[in-house]
Amino acid sequence: MPADLVVIGLGHHGLPLAQAAVAAGIATIGYDPDPRQLSEPAAGRTPADIRRMVSGGFRAVTDPAALGRVRTAALCAPTPPGPDGALDLGPLTEATRALAARMRPHTTVVVESAVQPGTTDSVLRPLLEEGSGLTAGRDFHLAYSPGRVDPGRRTPGYDHIPKVIGGLTPACTEAAAAFYGRLTDKVVRARGLREAETVQVLETNFRHVNIALVNEMAVLCHDLGVDLWDVIRCAESKPYGFHSFRPGPGVGGHAVPLDPGTHPYGGRALGPLRMVGLAQEINGRMPQYVIQRCATLLNEHGKSARGARVLLLGVTYKPDLADLAGSPATPIARRLMELGAAVSYHDPYVPHWRVHDQPIPRADLLYEAAAEADLTVLLQHHHTYDLQGLAVKAQLLLDTRGAVPAGAAHRL
Secondary structure (H helix, E strand, O other), X not given: OOEXXXXXXXOOOHHHHHHHHHHOOOOEEEEOOOOHHHHOOOOOOOHHHHHHHHHOOOEEEOOHHHHHOEEEEEEOOOOOEOOOOOEOOHHHHHHHHHHHOOOOOOOEEEEOOOOOOOHHHHHHHHHHHHHHOOOEOOOEEEEEOOOOOOOOOOOOOHHHOOEEEEEOOHHHHHXXXXXXXXXXXXXEEOOOHHHHHHHHHHHHHHHHHHHHHHHHHHHHHHHHOOOHHHHHHHHOOOOOOXXXXXXXXXXXXXXXXXXXXXXXOOOOOOOOOXXXXXXXHHHHHHHHHHHHHHHHHHHHOOOOOOOOEEEEEOOOOOOOOOOOOOOOHHHHHHHHHHOOOEEEEEOOOOOOXXXXXXXXXXXXXXXXXXXXXXXXXXXXXXXXOOHHHHHHXXXXXXXXXXXXXXXXXXXX
């Protein structure tokens, strides 16, 4: 059965797009070779959300034959960081080949996966043209639109988040804009593919650079004996020139820093973005800084990290979301275990947790576990936590999020 849209990749970008399209009355199918994607919904979507999508006509398929019967195809395959830190384009190029082999003339192809500038034109376009025998800009439309999904957050809704569109040609831009105009109140047209791709670079790196700044401020303020959270509270009163970020034990999530200067796809060597590299270095040090603070606190209370019972609270990368992608809890737990600590965890969204294939004991009785632990570390502030109650129960509490009432815990 033909459809208006196929979303290729039902992860943290693809599933919200498919949900928005179904809600807008667009006949939508989702293609993902991994059938677990709908049994483990991404981006904070729930099984109830999936049921509503299905009742609205949504179909999930694993047969690529369905890719040839659509008007618009959105490539939302994951591009996780590889061993060298560069984006792994393997899943995206595989999805592109699957689409190309079945694509028909006049299809509008939009890439939403995170990529380095130049990737859509120099990597994906040749795959689409070679596999289909069609020419981009003449026989089919090709555009890029940076994903702007904030996993777990329902407001603002998809229809209130402007979508940036950049096409290979002006006609490609308009074709993609016509599609997204059915989903959102505002479409912003970029000059072309690379401009739209670079929007993703700027937005992603803005987050990482500002988190790095406030993480450095956290270390400085601890050394000075200054309450950083009070500093941030006061700075937020400035009505211009300041955008608040909060420190934490590290930076997780799917949006990794993007440095086009170190991994160019346009064929021209560029200098690295020094600010991005420095931000990665600073944020990458935060898990080890948390370990140092843990060891110091234990020593100050006459205990060693070796043999200490350490309870980690909240191991996901984001509050109130069952997503472990890039969570700093993993390197923190691993290092604590290397130091000889007995590590356990509690997280209402994570029933089972393994670190380097080693299962971590889960504390079922939260307050009892906090009372028994030599050190409790709040890594993620899930809103189900009664932090004041935990502060009373815990022998020693390190708050890496500044969420516990002032004076009730040691803060990062």
